[in-house]
Amino acid sequence: MDQKSVIIVAAVIIAVAIVAVGFMAFNNNGGSGSGEDDGRTYTINTELRVFGNANNDKYLNSADVTFIKNIVDGKSAWNSAENPLADVNADGKITSKDYEMVQDYIDGKTGTMYYVDWNKQRSSVDYPLTNVLENGTYGIHSMFSTGLDWLIILGLYDNVTYMSNGDIGPDDLDLELYPNADKLKVFKDIRLTSDHYETFINEKIKITMGDKRWYDDTFLKAVEDNFGKYNLNVIKLPMNRTVDGITWEDTMITLGVMFNLQNKSAGYIKYIEKVDAAIETAIASADVGTKTYIMPYTAPGYDLNPMYVDAHGSGPVLMADVYTIEKLPLTSAVSVVTADGFDAVEAETIIKYNPNALIISSFGYASSKSMTKEQYVDHFQDIADIFRDMGYTGLIYGIAFENCTMAGSAFLLTLAHSIWDDAFDEDEAWALMYEYYHNFTNYKGSLSDLKDSKFAVWENLWY
Amino acid sequence: MSENKLEEDHILSADVINSVKDWNTDYSDDAQFADTVKDYKSSIVKKFIFIAFFLVVIVVVTSIAITVGAVNIGFFEVYEIIWQHLTGNIVSDYDYIVFEMRLPRVVAGIIAGAGLAICGVIMQSVLKNPLADPYTTGVSSGASFGAVIAMTLGFTAAFGSNSLVILAFAFSLVPTMVIAMMSRFSNASPTTVIMAGIGIMYIFNAVTTVLMLWADSSALNQIFYWQTGSLALIKGWESIPVMFGVVLFGVVISMFISGKLNVLATGDDSAKALGINADRMRLLCLVLTGIVSAAVVSYTGLIGFVGLVTPHIVRMFIGADNRYLVPASAIFGAALMIVADVIGRVIIYPSALPVGVVMSFIGGPIFLWMVIRRNSSAW
Numbered sequence: 001m002d003q004k005s006v007i008i009v010a011a012v013i014i015a016v017a018i019v020a021v022g023f024m025a026f027n028n029n030g031g032s033g034s035g036e037d038d039g040r041t042y043t044i045n046t047e048l049r050v051f052g053n054a055n056n057d058k059y060l061n062s063a064d065v066t067f068i069k070n071i072v073d074g075k076s077a078w079n080s081a082e083n084p085l086a087d088v089n090a091d092g093k094i095t096s097k098d099y100e101m102v103q104d105y106i107d108g109k110t111g112t113m114y115y116v117d118w119n120k121q122r123s124s125v126d127y128p129l130t131n132v133l134e135n136g137t138y139g140i141h142s143m144f145s146t147g148l149d150w151l152i153i154l155g156l157y158d159n160v161t162y163m164s165n166g167d168i169g170p171d172d173l174d175l176e177l178y179p180n181a182d183k184l185k186v187f188k189d190i191r192l193t194s195d196h197y198e199t200f201i202n203e204k205i206k207i208t209m210g211d212k213r214w215y216d217d218t219f220l221k222a223v224e225d226n227f228g229k230y231n232l233n234v235i236k237l238p239m240n241r242t243v244d245g246i247t248w249e250d251t252m253i254t255l256g257v258m259f260n261l262q263n264k265s266a267g268y269i270k271y272i273e274k275v276d277a278a279i280e281t282a283i284a285s286a287d288v289g290t291k292t293y294i295m296p297y298t299a300p301g302y303d304l305n306p307m308y309v310d311a312h313g314s315g316p317v318l319m320a321d322v323y324t325i326e327k328l329p330l331t332s333a334v335s336v337v338t339a340d341g342f343d344a345v346e347a348e349t350i351i352k353y354n355p356n357a358l359i360i361s362s363f364g365y366a367s368s369k370s371m372t373k374e375q376y377v378d379h380f381q382d383i384a385d386i387f388r389d390m391g392y393t394g395l396i397y398g399i400a401f402e403n404c405t406m407a408g409s410a411f412l413l414t415l416a417h418s419i420w421d422d423a424f425d426e427d428e429a430w431a432l433m434y435e436y437y438h439n440f441t442n443y444k445g446s447l448s449d450l451k452d453s454k455f456a457v458w459e460n461l462w463y
Numbered sequence: 464m465s466e467n468k469l470e471e472d473h474i475l476s477a478d479v480i481n482s483v484k485d486w487n488t489d490y491s492d493d494a495q496f497a498d499t500v501k502d503y504k505s506s507i508v509k510k511f512i513f514i515a516f517f518l519v520v521i522v523v524v525t526s527i528a529i530t531v532g533a534v535n536i537g538f539f540e541v542y543e544i545i546w547q548h549l550t551g552n553i554v555s556d557y558d559y560i561v562f563e564m565r566l567p568r569v570v571a572g573i574i575a576g577a578g579l580a581i582c583g584v585i586m587q588s589v590l591k592n593p594l595a596d597p598y599t600t601g602v603s604s605g606a607s608f609g610a611v612i613a614m615t616l617g618f619t620a621a622f623g624s625n626s627l628v629i630l631a632f633a634f635s636l637v638p639t640m641v642i643a644m645m646s647r648f649s650n651a652s653p654t655t656v657i658m659a660g661i662g663i664m665y666i667f668n669a670v671t672t673v674l675m676l677w678a679d680s681s682a683l684n685q686i687f688y689w690q691t692g693s694l695a696l697i698k699g700w701e702s703i704p705v706m707f708g709v710v711l712f713g714v715v716i717s718m719f720i721s722g723k724l725n726v727l728a729t730g731d732d733s734a735k736a737l738g739i740n741a742d743r744m745r746l747l748c749l750v751l752t753g754i755v756s757a758a759v760v761s762y763t764g765l766i767g768f769v770g771l772v773t774p775h776i777v778r779m780f781i782g783a784d785n786r787y788l789v790p791a792s793a794i795f796g797a798a799l800m801i802v803a804d805v806i807g808r809v810i811i812y813p814s815a816l817p818v819g820v821v822m823s824f825i826g827g828p829i830f831l832w833m834v835i836r837r838n839s840s841a842w
Contacts, residue, residue, distance in 0.1 A: 188814050191684055195695045195808070195815045198533035198560055213681030216688075217624040221698050226559040315617070315679065340679040 054086035117236035128260035143210030286423035313341030398458035410436035580796025583770030601638030604667035609634030639753030692766030692819025713755035768826030
C-alpha cells in the first residue's frame with residue numbers, strides 16, 4: 001500500500017471523525033435532570049441547600065426573610081460568595097422578589113423551590129412536595145431499605161409505593177420496622193434508565209430519591225424533557241453516599257423544607273446536634289487521642305477474603321460510612337484508588353496496616369427479617385477469626401447496618417464508649433441510641449431490648 | 464426414426480434407444496440460453512421477494528414495537544399521536560412517550576441493525592472468513608476503551624453522556640487507522656487484517672481492564688450495561704442524525720462496490736486479473752466498516768451477533784451475490800434488531816433485557832444450527 005493511499009485513508013477517517021464529533025458536541029444537550037439548569041455551579045457552606053436559606057442555618061424561616069430584607073433596605077451588604085442562597089431567583093441581585101419567594105415558601109404556597117443539587121447546580125422541585133402526592137393519588141419511589149428511613153422520619157412512609165432492590169428486597173424487610181413493606185413494588189434493576197421512565201408514569205410515581213450513581217442520564221433526560229407534562233421530581237441529593245461533601249444529614253434537613261415538614265425534620269436535626277455535641281464534649285473533657293481504624297464491609301454473599309473496605313477514595317463520591325465514623329476521633333488507616341473509596345483488599349494487607357480498630361460495616365442485616373442476630377454474630381465472628389488467626393490483636397466491632405444510614409449516628413456513642421470508656425459515658429450513649437430508635441423508627445422494644453438487639457454494636461475486643 | 468418406432472423396435476437395446484433420444488434432443492445455444500435466462504430471472508424474483516418480505520416485516524414489527532411499553536397506549540392511538548405530532552396538533556399527554564422515547568429507539572434500532580449487518584457482509588466478503596463481523600478489526604475494543612475512559616475518569620459526570628459517545632467513536636476509529644498504517648509495511652491480506660485486529664483488540668482490552676480495576680461500583684455497572692449493548696442508551700432524536708448519516712453513507716457505498724466485492728471474493732489473483740487492486744479495495748472496505756460500526760456502537764454500545772449472523776442467514780435464501788446480499792442483509796438486520804428489542808422489553812417486563820443480550824440468545828443457537836446444516840455452496 002503506497003504512502004499516498006495511506007494518507008488519503010487517514011485523512012478520510014480524520015475528516016469523518018471531526019465532522020461527527022463536532023456534530024455530536026454541537027448537538028450536546030447537557031441537561032440532566034428536572035428543573036432549571038443555568039449551567040452555574042454553586043459553592044455553599046450550609047446543610048440546608050435550598051435557595052432562600054439566606055443566613056446559612058438549618059431552617060427556612062422568618063430569619064431568612066429578615067436577612068434578605070436588610071440587604072434590600074441597605075442595612076447590610078450582600079456577600080454573594082458567603083450567602084449565595086439569598087439570591088432566591090438567581091438573577092444576580094437581591095430584591096424584594098427574593099424575600100417574597102421565601103415568604104411564600106414559609107406560607108406553604110404552591111410553587112417551585114430551587115436548591116443546590118449533587119452536581120452543585122441549581123435544580124428545582126415542585127413545592128411543597130407533599131402537594132405533589134395529591135393526598136395519595138401519587139406515590140414515592142425510594143432506593144434501598146435505607147431509603148425508607150427518611151420517609152418514616154418525615155411521616156411519609158405510607159406514601160412510598162416503589163423501591164429499588166439493592167441490599168434486600170421488600171420481601172425480606174422486617175415488617176415490624178417497615179410495615180407493609182412486602183406490598184411495595186420493586187424495580188429489580190438498581191440503575192434507572194429511560195426504560196423505567198414509563199413505569200414511573202404508569203405507576204403514578206411523582207417523587208424519586210436515591211443515589212446519584214443509579215440514575216442513568218437517559219432517565220434524567222426523559223424526566224427533564226417531559227417536565228411540564230408529567231412532573232416527576234427527582235430529588236438530586238444523596239441518600240446513602242456522601243457526594244462531594246454533601247451528606248445524608250444535609251439531605252434530611254433539606255427534605256424537611258422541600259416537603260414543608262420542618263416540624264418533623266427539626267426533631268431529627270436536634271437529635272443529630274445532640275449526638276455531635278456529646279461527642280465534642282467528651283473529646284474536649286478527656287484526652288481521648290486519635291485512633292486508627294479500617295472498615296471492612298460485608299453483606300450476605302460477600303467474600304470474606306479479600307473483602308471490601310470503606311475508605312477514602314480518589315473521587316468526590318464517598319461511602320458515607322467513613323464520613324460518619326470519623327465524627328469520632330478516628331482516622332482511616334487506608335485509602336484506595338477507586339473513586340468512591342470502596343474496594344477489595346486482602347486481609348493480609350489490612351493486618352499490615354495494624355489499625356487500632358476494625359469496624360466491620362454491613363448492609364442488609366439489621367432490616368432483614370430472615371437474618372437473625374445469631375446469624376450475623378456468627379458471620380462477624382468468622383471475619384474476626386480470620387484477623388485473629390493472622391495475629392491481629394486490636395479491637396474488632398461489627399455493625400449490622402450501613403453507617404451511612406439514618407441510624408448511623410445513633411450508635412456512635414456506644415461504639416465510642418467501648419473504645420474510650422473513660423471519656424464516653426455508657427448510660428448517656430445508650431440513652432441517645434434508644435432515643436433514635438424510639439422517636440424516629442417503628443422500633444417498639446425497650447432500652448434493655450435494644451441493648452440485646454441486632455442494632456447494638458457487636459464487640460470482639462480481644463481473642 | 465420417430466420415437467414411437469424406436470420404442471416399438473424390440474431389437475434395439477435400451478442403451479441404444481436412449482442414445483438416439485439424446486442425439487435427437489435440442490441442445491442448441493438458444494434453447495440452453497433460454498433455460499438459463501428463465502432460471503436466472505426466477506432466482507432474481509426470489510431475491511426481490513425476500514427483500515420485499517422483510518421490508519414488510521420491518522413495517523409490521525416497527526408498528527408493534529412502538530406500542531410496547533409500560534404505559535398502555537392503544538395501537539391506533541399510537542399512530543394518532545404520531546400524526547398529531549407531525550401535523551403540529553399535539554393534544555395527547557403521551558406525545559412525549561411515543562414521539563420522543565419509543566419512536567427514536569425504534570428508528571435507531573433499524574439504523575443500527577442495517578449498519579451492523581452490512582458491515583458484517585463486507586467483512587466476511589473481503590476477509591473471506593465466515594467468522595468475521597464488524598468488530599474483527601478491533602472496533603469494539605477501541606469503542607469500549609473510549610467508553611470506559613469516559614465513565615471512569617469522570618468525563619460523563621462533568622460533560623454528560625455525549626462525552627461517552629464522542630470518546631467511544633473517536634477511539635473506535637483508532638484500530639482501523641492502525642491497520643491502515645500497518646499496511647504500509649505489510650500487505651492488507653485477510654490474514655494480516657485479522658491478526659492485526661486481534662493484536663489491537665488485546666492491547667485495548669488490557670488497558671480497558673486496568674481502568675476498570677480502578678473504577679468504582681457505579682462506573683462498573685455503567686460499563687457493563689454499555690458493553691452488553693442496548694437501545695435504551697438512545698437519547699431522543701439527537702442520537703439519530705449522525706448514526707443515520709453515516710450508516711446511509713455506508714449503505715450507499717457498499718451498494719456501489721458490491722459488484723467489486725463479488726470479484727474480490729473469487730480471490731486476490733482473479734481480482735487483480737480483472738483490474739481490481741485487492742489490497743486497496745480491502746483496506747477501503749475496512750475503513751468503511753470501521754466508520755459505520757463506530758457510528759453505531761458509540762451510541763448503542765456493543766451489540767453483537769447482528770453483523771455475524773445476518774449475512775449467513777440471508778445467504779441461505781438469496782445466495783452470495785453481494786449485489787443482493789448487501790441490501791437484503793441491511794433490511795434483515797434492521798428487522799432482526801427490532802424483533803430482538805421487542806423481545807427484550809417484553810420477556811421480563813417490567814424489567815428489560817438489553818438488546819445485546821437478546822441477540823446473543825438468538826444468535827448463538829442460530830449460529831450452531833447453521834454450522835450443523837452448513838451449506839458450503841452458499842459460502
